[in-house]
Amino acid sequence: MNPSSIDRRSFVARSVAGGAGLALAAAQVGASSEQKPRRIKVGVIGCGSVSHKYLPHLAACPFAELVSACDIIPERAEQQAAKYGIPNRYPLIDKLLAGAPFDLLVNLTDMQEHERLNRQAVEAGKHVWSEKPIANSLSAGQAVLELARAQKVRLWGAPTVVTSPQFAFMARTLAAGALGRVAAAHADYGHTGPDWSSFFYEKGGGSLPDLGVYNLTTLTGLLGPARAVAAMTSVVTPTRQIRKMGRIQVAAEDNAMVLLDHGKGVMSHVQCGFNYFNPHGHEGRTERRHTITIVGTAGGMALVGYDWEPQGVDVATQKQPAYKRHATETDGYVWEQGASLAAECLATGKEMQITPEHALHVLEIIVAARESQDTGRRVQLRSMFKWPIVADASKD
Numbered sequence: 001m002n003p004s005s006i007d008r009r010s011f012v013a014r015s016v017a018g019g020a021g022l023a024l025a026a027a028q029v030g031a032s033s034e035q036k037p038r039r040i041k042v043g044v045i046g047c048g049s050v051s052h053k054y055l056p057h058l059a060a061c062p063f064a065e066l067v068s069a070c071d072i073i074p075e076r077a078e079q080q081a082a083k084y085g086i087p088n089r090y091p092l093i094d095k096l097l098a099g100a101p102f103d104l105l106v107n108l109t110d111m112q113e114h115e116r117l118n119r120q121a122v123e124a125g126k127h128v129w130s131e132k133p134i135a136n137s138l139s140a141g142q143a144v145l146e147l148a149r150a151q152k153v154r155l156w157g158a159p160t161v162v163t164s165p166q167f168a169f170m171a172r173t174l175a176a177g178a179l180g181r182v183a184a185a186h187a188d189y190g191h192t193g194p195d196w197s198s199f200f201y202e203k204g205g206g207s208l209p210d211l212g213v214y215n216l217t218t219l220t221g222l223l224g225p226a227r228a229v230a231a232m233t234s235v236v237t238p239t240r241q242i243r244k245m246g247r248i249q250v251a252a253e254d255n256a257m258v259l260l261d262h263g264k265g266v267m268s269h270v271q272c273g274f275n276y277f278n279p280h281g282h283e284g285r286t287e288r289r290h291t292i293t294i295v296g297t298a299g300g301m302a303l304v305g306y307d308w309e310p311q312g313v314d315v316a317t318q319k320q321p322a323y324k325r326h327a328t329e330t331d332g333y334v335w336e337q338g339a340s341l342a343a344e345c346l347a348t349g350k351e352m353q354i355t356p357e358h359a360l361h362v363l364e365i366i367v368a369a370r371e372s373q374d375t376g377r378r379v380q381l382r383s384m385f386k387w388p389i390v391a392d393a394s395k396d
């Protein structure tokens with residue numbers, strides 16, 4: 001989809017999915033059904049690789065106005081500001097927060113920086129959309145969320161996988177009982193790793209928060225919150241060549257296998273890594289294999305392509321044992337739409353299916369997987385999120 005081709009009506013129809021009204025945010029921005037909602041002023045921090053995907057989507061979003069760009073590498077903020085007509089640019093968060101007023105911080109910085117920057121923005125009264133992870137630990141993330149509630153601002157974290165039509169189709173298929181008694185699921189995602197920044201391999205980085213996070217969000221979103229984790233992680237490639245930096249030591253896991261207990265006997269397995277030969281590289285559109293499979297006593301279901309750029313869902317049941325493909329349309333879904341959805345929620349008061357509690361649950365799984373590796377033990381989880389996610393999942 002070309003984001004610049006989205007008009008306001010189709011943007012609304014395609015993006016925010018169902019849910020209750022969000023009176024608080026609507027009241028804050030003065031939106032009503034008769035009034036054209038005002039655009040949410042957006043400040044973007046981190047003008048690296050992923051900003052090249054976010055900024056065109058935000059620039060085309062009828063609910064967002066790009067006000068400021070910030071990067072500790074000032075040329076990057078300058079370049080993106082010039083390209084997308086962003087009037088203000090800053091080298092540091094302090095200057096961004098003290099500068100031109102805005103409502104929503106979009107945090108696209110290094111993974112290790114998210115927690116600190118998200119907290120600082122919330123303290124300054126800003127709503128936040130954060131790339132993953134939302135924080136470095138469950139307790140720190142929960143503290144930022146509590147602060148956000150006290151400040152009456154919203155906090156959301158990537159990924160956006162639960163907003164795809166394929167996720168909705170899978171949720172409804174499960175809720176309809178089409179697979180019988182669900183038993184097990186598997187998901188995997190990998191490539192040979194980014195080479196443009198070292199943070200992916202430093203402490204606080206790793207393949208779990210960068211790649212596994214998608215499958216963990218999808219499987220907990222479909223099968224429910226996990227109760228316990230057992231995992232093994234490793235480093236397969238101890239040094240890496242990073243562009244403009246040279247060779248670095250790898251500290252964070254670049255190979256991970258995670259087992260989840262979802263309760264009622266349902267188990268799932270997620271594997272991810274930065275050492276996977278992948279003919280598609282970082283490209284999602286061309287991937288056609290089944291990356292997620294779910295099986296029950298009366299059927300099986302498989303996602304075609306990645307959960308962040310899904311191509312369809314294959315279902316086989318007792319009644320129809322050959323795989324039949326469903327949900328092949330994107331309906332406008334793109335993985336980089338999260339900040340635009342956040343702006344839409346704030347502008348219109350409509351709620352979305354992405355919640356900070358879910359992001360924190362996935363973060364807890366990632367931290368627990370590392371603990372399981374370090375201790376050789378299975379780790380109990382304590383966080384929860386509102387589930388099922390797809391509100392009308394039981395109607396079909």
Ligand SMILES: NC(=O)c1ccc[n+]([C@@H]2O[C@H](COP(=O)([O-])OP(=O)(O)OC[C@H]3O[C@@H](n4cnc5c(N)ncnc54)[C@H](O)[C@@H]3O)[C@@H](O)[C@H]2O)c1
Pocket residue numbers: 045046047048049050051070071072073076091092093108109110111113117131132133196197209210
């Ligand atoms: N690159 C992708 O395709 C992609 C896709 C999905 C999600 N993500 C996520 O997006 C985030 C960023 O990844 P990336 O690939 O764009 O990395 P990147 O290294 O290309 O960009 C990060 C940018 O943030 C800036 N930055 C770091 N700390 C900062 C600070 N304190 N204040 C201001 N600017 C700061 C850096 O200078 C850099 O320009 C990560 O969480 C990553 O997991 C990336």
